[in-house]
Amino acid sequence: MHPLGLPPAGLEAVLENINLGVVVVDADCRVLFWNRFMVIHSGRLPSEAVGRSLFELFPELSERWLRQKVRGVLTLRNLAFTTWQQRPHLFPFSGTRPITSHLSSMYQNCTFFPLHDGQQEPRAACITVADATDAAARQQELERLNALLEVEKEQQAQLIRRLEEAQAQLLQSEKMAAIGQLAAGVAHEINNPVGFVYSNLNSLRGYLDQLMGLVDGLQTQVQASGNTELIQACEALGQAADYGFLREDTPVLLGESCEGLERVKRIVKDLRDFSHVDNGEWQFADLHQGLDSTLNVIWNEVKFKAQVVKAYGELPPVQCIASQINQVFLNLIVNAAQAIVEHGVITLRTGTQGDCVFVEIKDDGPGVPADLARRIFEPFFTTKPVGKGTGLGLSVSYNIIERHHGQLSVSSPAEGGACFRIVLPTRQPG
Numbered sequence: 001m002h003p004l005g006l007p008p009a010g011l012e013a014v015l016e017n018i019n020l021g022v023v024v025v026d027a028d029c030r031v032l033f034w035n036r037f038m039v040i041h042s043g044r045l046p047s048e049a050v051g052r053s054l055f056e057l058f059p060e061l062s063e064r065w066l067r068q069k070v071r072g073v074l075t076l077r078n079l080a081f082t083t084w085q086q087r088p089h090l091f092p093f094s095g096t097r098p099i100t101s102h103l104s105s106m107y108q109n110c111t112f113f114p115l116h117d118g119q120q121e122p123r124a125a126c127i128t129v130a131d132a133t134d135a136a137a138r139q140q141e142l143e144r145l146n147a148l149l150e151v152e153k154e155q156q157a158q159l160i161r162r163l164e165e166a167q168a169q170l171l172q173s174e175k176m177a178a179i180g181q182l183a184a185g186v187a188h189e190i191n192n193p194v195g196f197v198y199s200n201l202n203s204l205r206g207y208l209d210q211l212m213g214l215v216d217g218l219q220t221q222v223q224a225s226g227n228t229e230l231i232q233a234c235e236a237l238g239q240a241a242d243y244g245f246l247r248e249d250t251p252v253l254l255g256e257s258c259e260g261l262e263r264v265k266r267i268v269k270d271l272r273d274f275s276h277v278d279n280g281e282w283q284f285a286d287l288h289q290g291l292d293s294t295l296n297v298i299w300n301e302v303k304f305k306a307q308v309v310k311a312y313g314e315l316p317p318v319q320c321i322a323s324q325i326n327q328v329f330l331n332l333i334v335n336a337a338q339a340i341v342e343h344g345v346i347t348l349r350t351g352t353q354g355d356c357v358f359v360e361i362k363d364d365g366p367g368v369p370a371d372l373a374r375r376i377f378e379p380f381f382t383t384k385p386v387g388k389g390t391g392l393g394l395s396v397s398y399n400i401i402e403r404h405h406g407q408l409s410v411s412s413p414a415e416g417g418a419c420f421r422i423v424l425p426t427r428q429p430g
Contacts, residue, residue, distance in 0.1 A: 021091070021108075021129030024115065029054045029070055032124055041093040041106065060092050073112045074122045080112040084132040095133055107136035165395070190268050198261045205254045212247060266296065282428060284317035287325065287359060291348055294329040305337040306346040306363070313351035319427050320404055328397040328408075332361045332420045335394070339365035339418060355426060356406070362419040367412040376410055405429055 015022045016036045024033035034049040042049070044057065055063050073080050082090060084107035093106040109130040114122035222234045238244070295308065302308060318325075336346045340363055349360040368376060376394055401408040406424040413419055 019131070021127075023054075023127045023129070024124050025054060025070060025127065026124050027070065027074055029067060031057070033126075037129070042091070058092060061090075069112055070125045073114050073125045077114050077122055082108075082110045082112075084109055084136050088136070091129060107132045190264065194261055194264050194268065198258065198265070201254060201258055201261065205251075205258075208250055208254070212250075215243070282319055282321060284319050285322040285325070287315055287318055287350065287357065287424075288312055290322055290326045291329055291350075291359070294326050295333065295348075298330060298334060301334055302337045302346065304343075305340050306344050309345055309347045311347060311349040313349075315350055315352065315357050316426050318357055318424055320424065324400045325404070325424075328400050328422065329359075329361075331394065331397045332422075336361055336363035336365070336418075336420075339363050341365065344417075353423060356423050357426060358424075359422040360419055361422075362413070362417055364415075364417040367416055368410055368418045 012033075015033075018035070019037065020035075021037040021041065022033065022035040023031060023038060025031055030051060030053050031049045034044075034046040038049070039045055042057070049057055054066065055061055069080060069082075087110075088107050089105050090108050090110050091106075093108070095104045095106055109132045111128045111130075113126055115124045115126050116122055219234060219238070222230055225231075291310075295302070333346065333348075340346075344364040347360070347362045349362070351358055398408050401422055401424070404424055405428060406422060408423075409421050411419050411421070
């Protein structure tokens with residue numbers, strides 16, 4: 001072995017032609033040996049490198065780090081490594097695949113190990129430089145492809161979620177359309193018998209008035225005849241039939257029956273107005289009428305839970321698809337009733353806001369926590385127990401209002417409860 005740790009002539013010939021950079025440096029990082037690989041990639045001959053400090057040859061080197069590395073190898077008498085992942089470009093060499101690779105600098109795996117003299121004392125350190133550019137290029141390409149796959153995977157997941165949302169909303173819309181058609185059909189079927197029953201009751205009222213007049217006239221004639229026996233017989237017949245009570249109660253019964261039929265007719269009309277089966281296009285609608293008809297349709301759901309207070313303002317006709325807006329009203333009013341624990345108040349407030357109108361549906365239930373308010377319009381999100389809700393009502397409502405170029409928001413007023421606010425333009429853009 002050379003006294004400074006340099007290789008013998010035969011081994012030196014091997015190291016000159018090996019496809020590794022081989023550099024031998026002393027403890028002060030001065031070059032003692034410089035092989036052909038280093039000549040090719042650094043552009044410096046051995047005569048220019050040997051005897052000079054590595055930091056003179058490569059000012060870009062991290063001097064503090066490299067000196068500690070060499071000192072550690074000599075002191076510990078052990079090997080040390082750096083990989084291209086840890087320190088990609090120890091020596092500033094150009095890339096070895098300038099055409100086929102996008103990498104412009106050589107990626108290197110380096111090994112540091114001590115060289116011993118005859119007394120086994122390390123006098124120099126050998127640094128080998130392996131070209132890892134191909135491996136780095138493959139690894140980086142693999143990482144790039146993996147990143148693309150992750151992006152594509154996320155995009156596919158988002159698309160699947162959107163498809164699921166669209167399918168669920170379509171099912172919900174079809175369900176509401178089916179309910180609307182059923183309501184319209186039932187309303188039509190009820191309307192015909194109610195119509196002739198109402199007409200017959202009015203005719204019966206006229207007939208009874210005539211009969212009562214006839215009976216009263218006969219009683220008057222009997223009393224005027226002076227026939228005691230006939231008078232007593234007529235009075236006995238009147239008492240047996242309780243004619244006095246019939247005379248008073250019959251008009252009341254007929255009035256109540258007609259009033260009940262009027263109520264049925266209003267419900268039928270509200271069903272037809274709510275469903276709007278014959279009107280699925282954009283038209284100007286009265287939102288107050290929509291609120292009232294919707295409230296009447298779901299009154300059985302509301303009347304046991306809340307008192308409804310109407311604070312209606314002046315509203316112009318609003319261009320919309322009335323059946324869809326009524327569906328939003330239904331979802332929000334039912335939600336308000338379900339939010340009330342025992343019995344409370346639901347307030348319906350309307351008004352104008354510039355070129356828009358607003359409808360507020362407020363309850364005095366427990367309100368909506370801030371962390372849930374951000375998610376309340378997400379599809380399938382619900383705070384109801386399993387089997388009690390699909391989590392689609394508010395999502396469908398949000399999308400309907402969005403398609404109407406409006407806004408649907410929720411807030412928790414200081415006095416408590418939750419307030420859902422709908423803002424709609426009076427005319428659709430375009």
